[in-house]
Amino acid sequence: MLTIIQSPSKYIQGAGALEKVGKYALMLANSYLVVADSFVMNLTQATLEKSFQISSVQAYFEIFRGECCKKEINRLGKILQRHGCKGVVGVGGGKALDTAKAIAFYNKVPVIIVPTAASNDAPTSALSVIYTEDGAFEEYLMYPSNPDMVIMDSTIVANAPLRLLISGMGDALSTYFEARACYEARAVSMAGGQSTLAALNLARLCYETLLEEGLKAKAAVEAGVAIKAVDHIIEANTYLSGIGFESSGLAGAHAIHNGLTVLEECHSMLHGEKVAFGTLAQLVLENAKQEELETVLDFCVQIGLPVTLDQIGIQDNDDLKGKIMKVAKASCAKDDTIHNMPFEVTEDQVYAAIMAADRIGHKWLKNYNIVL
Known part of the structure; x- marks a missing residue:
């Protein structure tokens, strides 16, 4: 059997990295659906909006409702389609990031992962953990490739709970x-x-x-x-x-x-x-x-x-x-x-x-x- 190693195309880590998301996003597409839960959205939206504006990238922000389940993936995918977005940015914790990866996979667009905490190893992987609407494990959803980029702002991560x-x-x-x-x-x-x-x-x-x-x-x-x-x-x-x-x-x-x-x-x-x-x-x-x-x-x-x-x-x-x-x-x-x-x-x-x-x-x- 073959041996295989795989990883994201880019892994970027450092203080202030959130301010550079627009610069790196433009390398892949010019319009994105940005997905985060309400707390993370309040924390990051202003910085992300400014970053996207500087790089002339159009962004639509939508709240993630908390569970990486098929219903939520489908709901957000329809929003991406309605706005004609050419990529997905997932911001926050593991379930939000896994949901962003799933949306990108089903809609055949690039995905940028922006964790706000170092709470698990999901960000770099070519898979999502899918749960039922009640929060029980359902399946692993496997992807043909890893996220296009993972961007870690170490200042934000260090200030997370x-x-x-x-x-x-x-x-x-x-x-x-x-x-x-x-x-x-x-x-x-x-x-x-x-x-x-x-x-x-x-x-x-x-x-x-x-x-x-x-x-x-x-x-x-x-x-x-x-x-x-x-x-x-x-x-x-x-x-x-x-x-x-x-x-x-x-x-x-x-x-x-x-x-x-x-x-x-x-x-x-x-x-x-x-x-x-x-x-x-x-x-x-x-x-x-x-x-x-x-x-x-x-x-x-x-x-x-x-x-x-x-x-x-x-x-x-x-x-x-x-x-x-x-x-x-x-x-x-x-x-x-x-x-x-x-x-x-x-x-x-x-x-x-x-x-x-x-x-x-x-x-x-x-x-x-x-x-x-």
Whole structure:
């Protein structure tokens, strides 16, 4: 089988990058539908309008209603068609960006992705995660190419809520472990082939960057200041994780995340928070070395990522076994990425891994005198 690596045509990161969107957009088209939720639109519209005007690019702004589902994709696509837009700009978080990619794909126009937070690795990828209108995972929508451009304004990203940056680190945390599993299994990645050495090592660099820079970046954002570690974590959360997962592959952590979406009590949790717990469960599932497991546990607790079920909203009660069996069953769906693990995985094994990861997490929290 062929090895494949893929990435956006351009990745642009730095302070004030939002002011340059019009300049780069003009390279692809002269009219765009700009999609963002109401909060992000209020934050960015004036700057974007000025940037588009300077570059003589026409822009139509439309509010994204919050869920990356087929109904919302179709609604926004009709607006793009009505205005005759030749491209899409998605601004904001993961679901808004995934929706922008889907609109562009169905309408055969270029797409520019402008994240306002480093909360996940969706921006660079050639896929969208499609949910039902109620917020449950439905499918991955795969595209023939990555976004034409990804533009990260590091000033805006660093001033986003700290929880979003931490969630991005949770999403990025899984990248290396899932890439390693896929490499060992010779699994087919999201890019359509086996992992290259380059992709695997970008995934490893992502993990190493999190361990080296994560706590410093968190402290800086808490203090309201910008330091180099913040830039490094933005790149790790977005570019390194994005290329690493897409061109190496997803495995247990994201499948378990997808399983968790069937529980309503998890819907308030961010993607990366659920993926972080899924990473712990994957490490238990594959019987990872104790030292490695402890390193991940330490990182999660210090950064503020969940290591127990109750930290992601699942209470220990009489219904717990039934709920986690539902999660395990959904995680092992026929086409989900749990089957990229380098061994056969059953629902019972996933259930056991989740329950054991939860108990390990509780025991580890006691090392920090944290009692839930």
